[in-house]
Amino acid sequence: MKAIITILAVAALASVPLWLRDPYLLNALITTGIFVIGAMSLNLLLGFTGQLSLGHIAFFGIGAYVSALTSLGFDIGLPGDIRLVHAPWPPIAGFVLAILVAGLCGYFVGLLSFRVRGAYFVIVTISFAEVVRLVALNWVELTQGPLALTNIPSIALPLPGFGELMLRTKMQNYYLVLVVALTAYLLIARLVHSHFGRAMRGLMENETLAVSVGIDVTRTLTIAAVISAAIAGAAGSLYAHYIRIIDPEVFAFINTVTMVIMVISGGKGSLAGPVVGGLIFGLLPVALRPVMAPEAQWIAYGGVLMAILFVLPRGIVPSLALRFARRRSGKTALAPVALPETGVKEPA
Amino acid sequence: MTARSIAMTIDQVAVRFGGLVAISDMSFTVGGGEIVSLIGPNGAGKTTAFNVMTGFLTPSAGRVTYQGTTLTGLKPHEIADLGLIRTFQRTSVFPNDTVYDNLLIGLHRQGRVRLLDAILGLPGARASERRLRLRASELLEWVGLERRAHDAAGSLSYGEQRLVGVALALAAEPSMLLLDEPVSGMNASETHRFVELIRSIRDRGITILLVEHDMPMVMTVSDRIVVLNYGRIIAEGTPDVIRNDPAVIEAYLGHGAGRA
Numbered sequence: 001m002k003a004i005i006t007i008l009a010v011a012a013l014a015s016v017p018l019w020l021r022d023p024y025l026l027n028a029l030i031t032t033g034i035f036v037i038g039a040m041s042l043n044l045l046l047g048f049t050g051q052l053s054l055g056h057i058a059f060f061g062i063g064a065y066v067s068a069l070t071s072l073g074f075d076i077g078l079p080g081d082i083r084l085v086h087a088p089w090p091p092i093a094g095f096v097l098a099i100l101v102a103g104l105c106g107y108f109v110g111l112l113s114f115r116v117r118g119a120y121f122v123i124v125t126i127s128f129a130e131v132v133r134l135v136a137l138n139w140v141e142l143t144q145g146p147l148a149l150t151n152i153p154s155i156a157l158p159l160p161g162f163g164e165l166m167l168r169t170k171m172q173n174y175y176l177v178l179v180v181a182l183t184a185y186l187l188i189a190r191l192v193h194s195h196f197g198r199a200m201r202g203l204m205e206n207e208t209l210a211v212s213v214g215i216d217v218t219r220t221l222t223i224a225a226v227i228s229a230a231i232a233g234a235a236g237s238l239y240a241h242y243i244r245i246i247d248p249e250v251f252a253f254i255n256t257v258t259m260v261i262m263v264i265s266g267g268k269g270s271l272a273g274p275v276v277g278g279l280i281f282g283l284l285p286v287a288l289r290p291v292m293a294p295e296a297q298w299i300a301y302g303g304v305l306m307a308i309l310f311v312l313p314r315g316i317v318p319s320l321a322l323r324f325a326r327r328r329s330g331k332t333a334l335a336p337v338a339l340p341e342t343g344v345k346e347p348a
Numbered sequence: 349m350t351a352r353s354i355a356m357t358i359d360q361v362a363v364r365f366g367g368l369v370a371i372s373d374m375s376f377t378v379g380g381g382e383i384v385s386l387i388g389p390n391g392a393g394k395t396t397a398f399n400v401m402t403g404f405l406t407p408s409a410g411r412v413t414y415q416g417t418t419l420t421g422l423k424p425h426e427i428a429d430l431g432l433i434r435t436f437q438r439t440s441v442f443p444n445d446t447v448y449d450n451l452l453i454g455l456h457r458q459g460r461v462r463l464l465d466a467i468l469g470l471p472g473a474r475a476s477e478r479r480l481r482l483r484a485s486e487l488l489e490w491v492g493l494e495r496r497a498h499d500a501a502g503s504l505s506y507g508e509q510r511l512v513g514v515a516l517a518l519a520a521e522p523s524m525l526l527l528d529e530p531v532s533g534m535n536a537s538e539t540h541r542f543v544e545l546i547r548s549i550r551d552r553g554i555t556i557l558l559v560e561h562d563m564p565m566v567m568t569v570s571d572r573i574v575v576l577n578y579g580r581i582i583a584e585g586t587p588d589v590i591r592n593d594p595a596v597i598e599a600y601l602g603h604g605a606g607r608a
Contacts, residue, residue, distance in 0.1 A: 191463075191467060194461075201442070209516070213453070214428035214520055215456050
């Protein structure tokens with residue numbers, strides 16, 4: 001049942017560019033897709049370990065800047081009369097580096113804050129995002145500051161024997177984002193259902209008990225943070241090469257809030273939640289724009305959010321799954337709903 | 349009692365929270381394969397002692413050694429890795445997961461595979477997963493919860509949750525098990541079955557240290573009893589010795605009891 005829904009959803013998403021020719025709408029879908037990847041990465045932390053990263057956009061933005069700078073090259077002076085010169089590399093190398101550097105940042109943020117956790121992690125991540133934003137704004141020689149990095153090349157896929165395929169059209173970029181999103185989704189799904197996923201769940205539900213059966217809190221949370229940050233970095237790289245211009249505004253707090261809204265409305269702790277929430281709140285502004293004044297759009301946006309959380313307080317996917325399960329079996333099924341994908345296999 | 353190897357040594361342990369002395373000076377040993385009970389009135393320091401032994405608290409003085417390793421400074425999960433596993437008075441289960449999934453989480457120590465193997469679904473990771481599922485079913489049968497396997501642990505009765513807690517601890521493959529008031533909230537027949545369970549655990553070579561208020565149960569199951577009062581050991585010995593020890597009787601009944 002779940003597999004059928006997943007296959008249908010993927011098929012539907014894959015078919016979109018075949019019938020949707022409007023470049024404006026396709027553009028909205030691509031940027032939404034990029035943010036959905038960011039939301040999925042946030043959900044890995046918020047939904048499966050219970051840690052709220054309120055500076056999650058930092059990893060996204062770092063991915064964007066690393067990828068842009070790798071493919072544009074730079075020439076900067078360091079203290080002690082050293083000049084650091086980097087010749088442009090192919091954007092695909094930027095994509096890989098974005099993942100690695102963002103993951104590394106996730107490691108240090110995790111290491112710093114997970115010894116104490118909870119509110120401390122929230123504060124460390126907010127501060128981290130703000131520090132990174134200030135660096136991007138003020139290290140003009142490297143980042144061009146508010147003048148932005150421009151002319152970022154599109155991603156080119158190396159095709160052995162055929163040279164390169166430059167992804168310029170909206171359709172090509174749509175499929176690129178779709179493929180990366182599916183990969184991230186599968187990666188997170190595998191992770192959550194693995195032995196490691198159970199350790200994360202144990203920590204979230206009852207940390208004391210989890211520790212007592214030998215689960216290493218700091219290690220588990222740090223690994224989750226690394227993977228989450230790396231995925232966000234990948235999304236940032238896609239963003240830089242698609243939009244082809246980035247400025248320090250990419251680090252704005254509102255971008256993190258948008259991702260949090262996507263996760264919470266869709267359902268944290270559910271794999272499909274950030275996708276559903278992300279599509280709704282990514283596309284809602286596009287849908288509202290032609291019919292409302294700008295001020296009214298934001299009111300409507302907030303109204304929709306409150307309505308969803310009022311009617312479906314656990315988030316769309318878990319709440320609907322719960323109703324569906326109740327209708328089917330007539331009894332309350334608590335566990336499969338809190339984490340819909342953890343269906344129990346029959347004992348061997 | 350024949351001479352046994354010593355599993356755990358508690359050596360002059362003291363715990364102070366600011367001015368409050370929870371444990372003033374505690375020394376005793378637990379032999380390998382023994383069932384030892386730690387008893388005493390409320391507030392005597394029993395749970396504090398457990399917390400020290402399992403790394404949740406650092407003692408103000410003294411030290412605990414387990415199978416030759418000093419536990420001071422080790423984190424709880426590192427102590428768990430030595431095979432020293434505890435249960436809890438209250439927080440005994442992962443409430444939102446099924447009983448079966450609870451055990452899979454508890455099997456953490458057995459299932460360590462490389463993360464990449466798990467993500468790629470490599471044969472090694474799959475085989476490990478199959479082993480864990482088999483083991484979880486065995487454990488369910490051992491503690492007698494097969495019929496509750498697919499119910500959320502939080503929906504079970506209090507007594508059943510204690511059993512899940514013990515099964516979780518067993519899942520971690522202990523060489524020594526610390527049980528913190530395991531039969532509180534159980535009725536007489538549940539307690540009786542639990543005593544059988546404790547014996548079957550010991551028969552598999554697992555050393556047991558028990559904190560419990562249910563005196564008949566403690567007297568039935570223990571090889572040896574250590575009595576704490578106001579953070580000090582006031583008596584130690586076999587159930588028969590403890591039953592007739594005047595200091596113990598006074599601690600439990602109060603010395604005013606005779607005069608009233």
